[in-house]
Amino acid sequence: xxxxxxxxxxxxxxxxxxxxxxxxxxxxxxxxxxxxxxxxxxxxxxxxxxxxxxxxxxxxxxxxxxxxxxxxxxxxxxxxxxxxxxxxxxxxxxxxxxxxxxxxxxxxxxxxxxxxxxxxxxxxxxxxxxxxxxxxxxxxxxxxxxxxxxxxxxxxxxxxxxxxxxxxxxxxxxxxxxxxxxxxx
Numbered sequence: 039x040x041x042x043x044x045x046x047x048x049x050x051x052x053x054x055x056x057x058x059x060x061x062x063x064x065x066x067x068x069x070x071x072x073x074x075x076x077x078x079x080x081x082x083x084x085x086x087x088x089x090x091x092x093x094x095x096x097x098x099x100x101x102x103x104x105x106x107x108x109x110x111x112x113x114x115x116x117x118x119x120x121x122x123x124x125x126x127x128x129x130x131x132x133x134x135x136x137x138x139x140x141x142x143x144x145x146x147x148x149x150x151x152x153x154x155x156x157x158x159x160x161x162x163x164x165x166x167x168x169x170x171x172x173x174x175x176x177x178x179x180x181x182x183x184x185x186x187x188x189x190x191x192x193x194x195x196x197x198x199x200x201x202x203x204x205x206x207x208x209x210x211x212x213x214x215x216x217x218x219x220x221x222x223x
Contacts, residue, residue, distance in 0.1 A: 138176040155196040161219035168215035
C-alpha cells in the first residue's frame, strides 16, 4: 500500500475541494480546469478496485479515516469508553456566513460516535438514533476539540454522547445517539 502517497493525494484533493468551494474564476479558466480534472478522473478510473480492497474510510492513520466526505479529524485519545479528537472544518463545510453547515456536524458525530462503539467490541453496529443540539455557531478554519463518550451498553444497544468545543472550552454542539448491533447477514 502506498501509505504516504495516498495520504498526500487525499490532502491535495481536500485542498482542491476547499478551493473549488471558495472560487469564482472566469469561464475560460473554469473550462480549462474542468478538462484537467477530467484527465485526472480518467487516470483514477483505470485504478478502481472492489470495495474490499479500497483504502478510503478504513485508514485510521489518516485524517477522517481517509474518507473524503468526512471532515478531516485527528484522533488524539481512544479508549474503550472515550475518544478525543481535533477537527478543523474548511470552506468546503461552510453553511452560511462563517458557520459550518448544519449537516456537516452530524456527519462528524456519526462517524466518531460509531467509531467508538465499533472499536474493540464484537459485532457491527449501525446508527439507530442520533440527536444533535446546536448551542453556538460552529466556525470554519478553527481547530476544535471533540469528545465522545460511551454512556452505557444494554445487550445489543450502545448509547453514546459527543461534544464539540471551541478553543476557549465552550460547547458548540452536543449529540446523543443509540447504535444497535446488527444481526449477521
